[in-house]
Amino acid sequence: MQSFRTELENPLVEKDIIDLARKIELFREGKIHEEKFRSLRLARGVYGQRQQGVQMVRIKLPYGKMTFKQWKRIADISDEYSTGNLHLTTRQDIQIHFVSLDRTPELWSKLEEDDITLREACGNTVRNVTASPSAGIDPNEPFDVSPYADATFRYFLRNPICQEMGRKFKIAFSNTDEDTALTYMHDMGFIPKIQDGKRGFKVVLGGGLGAQPMLAKTSFDFLAADQIIPFLEATLRVFDRHGERNSRHKARIKFLIQKIGFEKLTELIQAEWKSLKSKSFEVDTETGKWNVEADALPSKTASEVAIMNQAAYDLWKATNTFEQKQTGFYGVYVRILNGNIHSTTSRSLIEQLEGYIADDVRVTINQGLMLKFVPEANLYYVYSVLEAHGFAAAGANSMANITACPGTDTCNLAISDSTNITSKLEAVITEDFPELIHNSDIKIKISGCMNSCGQHGMANIGFHGSSLKAADKRVLPALQVLLGGGTVGDGVGRVADKVIKVPSKRGPQVLRVVLNNYEENANEGEYFNDYYDRQGEKYFYNLLKPVADLTTLKEDDFIDWGASEQFQTEIGVGECASVIIDLVATLLLESVEKMDWTKAAYDENRWADSIYHAYSVFVSAAKALLLDKSVSASTQSGVIDKFDEQFVATGEISLSGKTFKELVLQINQNEPSQEFATKYVEDAEAFLALAKAYRDQLTLV
Structure with missing residues (x-):
């Protein structure tokens, strides 16, 4: 594989993509362990599939939103790198399949030209932030939740507190009490409320489906809007430190609640408050992108269209459309079987719909699409376009749409x-x-x-x-x-x-x-x-x-549906989230890499980020030395406690009169200031040097 090069306006994105290309090279050369490489590519949206030698690539669309330009870009990418199929998911992503691993950096680079990312679409990260597709146009909503979903997505993207958690974390925003985003089955969910004229959210925590489904519990009946991101940040820090890491089947936050209790979890979250990067986070709700300004609103009025089957149209209108809170406009749901739509069909729809509806298409959680700001005068035309493409089936939100x-x-x-x-x-x-x-x-x-x-x-x-x-x-x-x-x-x-x-x-x-x-x-x-x-x-x-x-x-x-041969069970290794590879040398190398991230954040005056990266250095290096003694810990808090037991209490390693716990958990006792960052980063660097020296001494014996 040749080294990949790209030129993008965002240096962070460019670094991400070049890094993925380099890691693929190292993996091909046998210099990165397969399990570690799996963790790395999953966090970049590259997922192994049933067929050997090819990948599924998950494209992350926050709250399912895409412009026509982005939709066309994804369709073109699917043609060039995949099969031409776009699969719409229940988490408002788009997946393409049968992609060559070696071509994923190039694919990602081309997507980023239209501000589309793969970052943290899979793996032990904050996954795509979902929201009710009708957000912003629903007559029954207290306010538009789209800005809050968008801010949450951007705040935690590449955030050091949620890059290598024990398991994934899913967030949803519903726009009404009807709860069309299904908040109760998410790790954290938000439902908008107005209290004393002030915006806020009901917050639920700890839901999840899977083999052992659990319903979310209420954390707040009302939490002020400027507090939702701080609360999320504190929760993720607790989940990162106390969440299970050895048994992935017990690693979601719902199992942490089951283990320690909801009250104890709440106490741990509150204990993180002093160390947060943001004690309050105001979300911009005024910019034009939330109000669909003139350049995104439909600019064309359709000519009169003859409808061959008026009854079919009437049924479609009754079951697939609704009047928006914006007078004269309709929202239109599009039913798509299994969420599969071809790139050729996508481009044809874009060409024929552009200008007749708003430039804001949403992927829905039932694997369909929603079109916004359709003028009543254009409904016949939109129906005729959808019908010509086989997407005018009625009952988009009914039991008929499975x-x-x-x-x-x-x-x-x-x-x-x-x-x-x-x-x-x-x-x-x-x-x-x-x-x-x-x-x-x-x-x-x-x-x-x-x-x-x-x-x-x-x-x-x-x-x-x-x-x-x-x-x-x-x-x-x-x-x-x-x-x-x-x-x-x-x-x-x-x-x-x-x-x-x-x-x-x-x-x-x-x-x-x-x-x-x-x-x-x-x-x-x-x-x-x-x-x-x-x-x-x-x-x-x-x-x-x-x-x-x-x-x-x-x-x-x-013989199974769609098959021609006798059925046999063929279950592979799941990649819903990766495992962390427990190899001493690999962990120490990771610690060095994390120290580089620490210093880079510090040099950019990102004090909170540098502090959290430094925390990761402490834990990773300590885990490496524990594993050298064949001592395993299933949580980061366990690593901290066991390091004290195995090394500090025995006098094998001295930390200038402190315990390892006291040294590491300074992170919770201090504001993320420049002064504290300076000291904490120095402590982390010194500890890493100590750990490497200890390891080197052992290997010489």
């Missing part, structure tokens, strides 16, 4: 198909229950495994990929059926119950049985979850038991 992760198409962890079956399940609604196209209370979601990337864990009707064994010991693809999950509102949600497992080919039958039963037996106006609660889990288990009967299997049941 969310699905990529599953066995590309994911290492997927057990059975989740994409081909989606079209079959949607057909059940369209063909057998057409009246439910208006039902937006029931959500159907499917994932290829239990990890819930398709959000099945909070669906009213959910499925996740699995397997079953027949009487003759052959394995067949299966679906775990879940019922009763969903959004209650205002940061409160429900986790779905696992009811029964059935052969995958019987998924459509499950849906028919459940919906027929609901239609026949529910009381007038009774919501699905109320009906589920009234009947109970056992009732639905017995209802679906005949569908799960394995004595009536056919040969077709052993």
Whole structure:
């Protein structure tokens, strides 16, 4: 591989990209351990996929926002480096697949020309900040949350406190109490409130799906808007220090809460306050980009368009559009099967829609798009454009629009198909229950495994990929059926119950049985979850038991949806977050690199950043020496305590009369001033030199 060069206006971005290119070279030369390299590339949006030798690249779009120019750039990138497909995700990102690792720096560089990043789209970082797609135009919102989501995204991008956490951290902003961003299933979520004329947020903390879903708890019923970023910063510092690092399955903040309790976590967060970079953070909500100024508003009025099927248009308008709070404009939801849209289609849509709608397109959490500021006079035209491209299906937010992760198409962890079956399940609604196209209370979601990337864990009707064994010991693809999950509102949600497992080919039958039963037996106006609660889990288990009967299997049941050969489980190594490689030499080399970051931040007068980088130097170097003794610690706080036990208390290493804990945790006792930064950086450099000398002495023995 040749060394990569780029010329970008942002020197930080340019350094990032050149660094990735160099690290790829070192990895190819065998000079970087595979696990360490995995951690590095994940934090730069490069993710291994099911097919060997190629990568998935995740493009980070804060709160799903993109301009036409950015959308076109992504489409062109997919043509040049991928397959031409753009996959819209439930976290408002766009993913492209089958990318050569060696070409990712060049790809990233071209994206950055239109201010699009890959940085921290994967890995143990703050992931993409999501938000309600209707933010800024919803008639029911107290205020636009977009500026706050944007500020959060930018504040924590490349922030040293969240670069190498034990696990990922997900943040969401809902714009109303309806909670369309699903805050209750996030590590931290925000819902806007007005109190005494002042802006603020309800804050929920510690939610998550995955194999062990947990609902978020309320931290504040009202937190002033200028305090949300400081609170986030303090929480991330605690999570970084006390979060699990050895067992990735127990490493999310929900497990830290489970381990130490919510009250103790709150105390630890409060103890960080003195050391924060920002005690208050005012978000700019006045600039034009939040108000869609004239240059972004539609400038064209469409000519009269003949609609061939007026009934279809009326249904589309009723289910896919809404009147904005800005008089005369509509928001339009676009339904996209499995979130997959081709680059050619994207460019054609851009060409035909540009000027007729605002230059502000949002990726939605149900894998679709939302178009903003569509003048009422242009609705017929927009519908005709979408119809010509196959994207005018009604029910964009109804149960007919099913969310699905990529599953066995590309994911290492997927057990059975989740994409081909989606079209079959949607057909059940369209063909057998057409009246439910208006039902937006029931959500159907499917994932290829239990990890819930398709959000099945909070669906009213959910499925996740699995397997079953027949009487003759052959394995067949299966679906775990879940019922009763969903959004209650205002940061409160429900986790779905696992009811029964059935052969995958019987998924459509499950849906028919459940919906027929609901239609026949529910009381007038009774919501699905109320009906589920009234009947109970056992009732639905017995209802679906005949569908799960394995004595009536056919040969077709052993072939997964979209496949032609007999099913077999092929689960690879997951990369939802990386592990930290426990090699002494590697850790010491990392410590040296972190010391370089410390000095660079210090030289740029970024005192808080230099202090936190120095903290990382202490922990990384101490961990290296502990590992040399085969002593493991699963948290950074554990590393600090065990270093004192193993080295300081024994007299093996002297720290001028201080304990290691006293030395390191000065970080919590001081404001991030130049004076403290100077001393703390010097202490970290001295400790690193001591650790290297100690290690060198051991290797000479």
